[in-house]
Amino acid sequence: MFGGHFYHATMRKSVAVFGTLFNNINVIRKAADGSILNQVKVPLSYGPKEKFLARLDQEHGRNQPVALKLPRMGFEITSLSVDSNQKLSKLNKIIEDHGSNVTKRKAINNYTSYDIGMSLYIMAKSQDDGLQIVEQVLPYFTPDYTVSIKPVDNFDFKQDVPIVLNGVNIQDDYEGDFATRRVLIYQLDFTMKMKFYGPTGDAPIIREVDVDIIDLTQFEEDVAAAIEGGTSLLNSQSFAYTIISADNNNYTFETGANDREGTLENLADPTLNIFNGDTIAITNSLAPNHPLQIENGRGDVVASESGGTLTFTPTTNGTYYYQCTSHAGMRGLIIVTDNYLTQAIDPDAGPIIENINTAVGETDTPDNFTATTTIKDNNARRLSALYNVTVVTTVEGESENQYALNGTNAPDIEFISGYTYTFDQTDLTNVYYPNPNGSTFNQHPILFSDVQEDLQEDQSPDDIAYDEGVSYFIDGAAVTATAYYDQFNTATSRQVQIVITDDTPDLLYYMCINHTGMGGAITLITSTAADEAVVALEQSAEEDGGY
Amino acid sequence: MPRNVYFSQAVRSEQHLYEDLVIESLKIFGQDVYYIPRDLVNRDSILNEASTSTFNDAYLMEAYIENVDGFEGAGDLYQKFGLEIRDEASFVISRRSWNSTIGSYENLNKPQEGDLLFLPMTNSFFEITFVEADKPFYQLSNLPVYKLTCSLFEYNDEEFDTGIDIIDDEIGGEAYLTGMQLTVTGGNHFTQGETVTQTLVDAADDTPAVQIYGTVQTLDKTSTVLGKIGVSNIGVTGASDYRQFLVSSTNGLVGSESGNTCYITQIYDVGDDDADNFMANDGAAQNVAFETFTDNFLDFTETNPFGDPSENF
Numbered sequence: 001m002f003g004g005h006f007y008h009a010t011m012r013k014s015v016a017v018f019g020t021l022f023n024n025i026n027v028i029r030k031a032a033d034g035s036i037l038n039q040v041k042v043p044l045s046y047g048p049k050e051k052f053l054a055r056l057d058q059e060h061g062r063n064q065p066v067a068l069k070l071p072r073m074g075f076e077i078t079s080l081s082v083d084s085n086q087k088l089s090k091l092n093k094i095i096e097d098h099g100s101n102v103t104k105r106k107a108i109n110n111y112t113s114y115d116i117g118m119s120l121y122i123m124a125k126s127q128d129d130g131l132q133i134v135e136q137v138l139p140y141f142t143p144d145y146t147v148s149i150k151p152v153d154n155f156d157f158k159q160d161v162p163i164v165l166n167g168v169n170i171q172d173d174y175e176g177d178f179a180t181r182r183v184l185i186y187q188l189d190f191t192m193k194m195k196f197y198g199p200t201g202d203a204p205i206i207r208e209v210d211v212d213i214i215d216l217t218q219f220e221e222d223v224a225a226a227i228e229g230g231t232s233l234l235n236s237q238s239f240a241y242t243i244i245s246a247d248n249n250n251y252t253f254e255t256g257a258n259d260r261e262g263t264l265e266n267l268a269d270p271t272l273n274i275f276n277g278d279t280i281a282i283t284n285s286l287a288p289n290h291p292l293q294i295e296n297g298r299g300d301v302v303a304s305e306s307g308g309t310l311t312f313t314p315t316t317n318g319t320y321y322y323q324c325t326s327h328a329g330m331r332g333l334i335i336v337t338d339n340y341l342t343q344a345i346d347p348d349a350g351p352i353i354e355n356i357n358t359a360v361g362e363t364d365t366p367d368n369f370t371a372t373t374t375i376k377d378n379n380a381r382r383l384s385a386l387y388n389v390t391v392v393t394t395v396e397g398e399s400e401n402q403y404a405l406n407g408t409n410a411p412d413i414e415f416i417s418g419y420t421y422t423f424d425q426t427d428l429t430n431v432y433y434p435n436p437n438g439s440t441f442n443q444h445p446i447l448f449s450d451v452q453e454d455l456q457e458d459q460s461p462d463d464i465a466y467d468e469g470v471s472y473f474i475d476g477a478a479v480t481a482t483a484y485y486d487q488f489n490t491a492t493s494r495q496v497q498i499v500i501t502d503d504t505p506d507l508l509y510y511m512c513i514n515h516t517g518m519g520g521a522i523t524l525i526t527s528t529a530a531d532e533a534v535v536a537l538e539q540s541a542e543e544d545g546g547y
Numbered sequence: 548m549p550r551n552v553y554f555s556q557a558v559r560s561e562q563h564l565y566e567d568l569v570i571e572s573l574k575i576f577g578q579d580v581y582y583i584p585r586d587l588v589n590r591d592s593i594l595n596e597a598s599t600s601t602f603n604d605a606y607l608m609e610a611y612i613e614n615v616d617g618f619e620g621a622g623d624l625y626q627k628f629g630l631e632i633r634d635e636a637s638f639v640i641s642r643r644s645w646n647s648t649i650g651s652y653e654n655l656n657k658p659q660e661g662d663l664l665f666l667p668m669t670n671s672f673f674e675i676t677f678v679e680a681d682k683p684f685y686q687l688s689n690l691p692v693y694k695l696t697c698s699l700f701e702y703n704d705e706e707f708d709t710g711i712d713i714i715d716d717e718i719g720g721e722a723y724l725t726g727m728q729l730t731v732t733g734g735n736h737f738t739q740g741e742t743v744t745q746t747l748v749d750a751a752d753d754t755p756a757v758q759i760y761g762t763v764q765t766l767d768k769t770s771t772v773l774g775k776i777g778v779s780n781i782g783v784t785g786a787s788d789y790r791q792f793l794v795s796s797t798n799g800l801v802g803s804e805s806g807n808t809c810y811i812t813q814i815y816d817v818g819d820d821d822a823d824n825f826m827a828n829d830g831a832a833q834n835v836a837f838e839t840f841t842d843n844f845l846d847f848t849e850t851n852p853f854g855d856p857s858e859n860f
Contacts, residue, residue, distance in 0.1 A: 044834050066701065
């Protein structure tokens with residue numbers, strides 16, 4: 001199951017590291033007068049050894065003339081146990097750069113901690129020698145001494161290896177008969193805290209990240225333009241380009257071409273920004289020279305020129321290239337992203353498109369936008385809506401008239417607290433209908449009231465009018481209600497605006513001050529309900545392909 | 548009741564005859580050995596041990612090895628300190644021979660535990676661990692022999708200057724060596740066995756010169772201008788702390804016998820990746836091997852704030 005092969009020589013390195021700590025210890029012997037008679041660097045060896053090698057190393061092909069040379073040190077591994085105190089997360093990985101290769105990274109997925117028991121033995125002929133060695137070791141271990149190693153070849157990360165001195169034993173067999181030699185051995189027991197590493201490998205790296213960032217200002221402009229100019233920005237578009245010259249290094253595009261970001265400014269190998277689903281059509285006027293093709297980020301050809309033209313409709317976001325098949329340098333970027341105008345917008349994160357539901361009755365498709373849309377930032381949540389008010393005949397052939405809001409006859413509408421609604425009566429049917437425009441006046445000024453019953457003949461508008469937050473505009477200038485009625489037929493533009501707050505009555509009515517039966521009810525949605533309405537609206541928009 | 552005075556075992560002529568026969572037997576059946584008395588240079592009066600000894604004399608005498616089937620003891624062992632040879636032997640020597648050969652010169656009454664026997668037959672150094680002075684027990688009311696119980700010597704880098712080449716060379720092959728390269732002037736190399744001295748600090752008005760010295764154990768005359776030596780038994784005069792030879796083109800190394808002066812250009816140390824020149828006499832030492840191997844992965848790019856042994860104070 002584990003398979004493969006890897007070996008980082010961890011124990012071998014542990015032995016060498018441990019040996020290095022003690023490989024430069026000296027012992028000196030003094031005369032009675034304090035002068036130094038002898039200085040010895042203490043030999044050190046790893047205890048376990050092939051016996052024949054020991055014979056080869058020490059006897060040099062002759063009989064060893066002495067029993068042993070002292071002082072000397074030896075050490076050995078005494079134990080290997082899991083270090084539960086250094087429990088590591090199983091998700092930890094070691095990742096490093098791969099040198100010059102930026103397409104991948106070196107990785108080690110598995111490693112674990114172990115305690116390696118080490119014992120250092122010091123054998124000396126005299127206590128003074130042994131104690132000199134011991135004393136040159138002990139002060140560094142408090143009780144640990146830490147060295148840093150690079151535990152895995154070809155990796156640069158470092159590992160601290162604490163080496164803990166657990167205790168010292170002294171063996172001094174000085175008693176007994178004379179024929180028995182005295183043996184003086186100091187044993188120092190250590191624990192090395194090592195880590196064992198698993199196989200090394202290559203980890204792929206994230207080479208391409210698609211980030212959709214909305215430029216709020218641009219977004220507002222785009223949405224406004226989309227709604228004002230119809231739905232062209234919201235739908236897929238075609239962009240046509242003509243290559244008019246080339247110099248083996250660059251294609252030069254004809255001036256005036258657009259992409260989703262506007263008119264191309266740089267015409268030499270320009271970067272083309274389009275939305276997923278858009279179509280680009282490139283005409284190569286130089287054909288058959290400099291035939292071009294389109295490649296994706298992996299170098300696969302996804303479209304090729306045919307008969308001097310090339311069309312490409314991406315269905316996947318990403319970075320593409322148009323590329324001359326003859327000249328490597330003739331190459332430009334095509335950046336394909338989602339049409340962010342069609343994306344659902346998080347009400348907590350992005351801007352709100354206002355008065356989406358001003359297309360009364362049908363609120364959720366772009367086709368229903370007939371009102372001017374204003375964008376506000378999300379914090380303000382200030383929405384405004386504009387109703388184009390016309391006056392129409394209720395039933396074909398009869399004389400009863402009604403207001404039509406954005407083309408819908410006398411709808412019952414919903415207002416949301418915090419929103420501003422504008423009823424634009426500029427249309428001349430408000431002044432003349434059903435009489436032909438320019439003939440006899442038959443005026444239909446709007447009145448807001450919290451009374452359902454229309455204005456009676458014995459009432460003045462003030463008797464039933466709801467005027468909190470209501471403003472009247474004649475030719476763009478704010479006027480009183482009375483002035484609005486007085487100047488209604490002579491004005492060029494006529495608007496009534498109402499600002500809805502939490503204090504606005506839950507139910508209002510809009511009506512004509514002169515005629516009955518023309519208006520409808522206005523229901524106020526509370527702020528919570530309004531939020532839900534907005535969310536519902538957005539969800540609806542998303543399901544339908546957006547606004 | 549006392550013994551019968553008309554019969555005496557202690558007849559001097561018989562004792563001499565007996566002793567002559569013993570000596571003759573030892574000379575016929577024994578081996579030549581060198582008796583090497585120990586000179587105690589310094590004795591630790593606290594820890595009760597001879598912290599330094601030297602061996603400066605060697606006396607050739609006959610000795611009978613009691614062991615007939617080889618040395619006693621545990622024999623050749625491998626243990627964590629390397630190959631250890633625990634040979635033991637009992638040597639029988641004549642009292643009269645020892646007294647006339649050694650005792651009178653060394654002003655000793657009997658062989659001493661701690662003295663050495665060098666057995667040229669096997670090129671082995673034995674240390675006397677026990678002197679049995681009364682076996683056989685007063686057979687003619689005298690004790691003609693010593694029986695020396697010996698075990699193979701544990702060499703502690705003691706200095707040997709016996710004047711017997713076979714001994715000095717043999718032990719010199721075991722000495723702890725410091726290898727160094729020299730520049731030589733006009734082929735005037737040092738001679739093997741001489742003491743070389745380098746003055747580290749010149750004498751001042753009230754302080755003696757600090758000098759470091761050692762014995763040339765190995766000598767490699769690379770050319771007339773280059774040489775390589777291995778120096779053992781390095782000592783210091785004028786200072787009581789650890790000193791090392793210096794690489795210097797001005798402080799020369801002066802030979803005591805040859806009178807030649809050479810200059811040290813390199814001193815082999817543990818980091819020099821050259822096991823042939825560092826601890827050259829100790830095939831088991833891995834000091835250089837550890838240092839060299841760990842150079843590949845021991846990381847010293849960050850100093851250890853909790854006690855770096857290499858830190859300069």
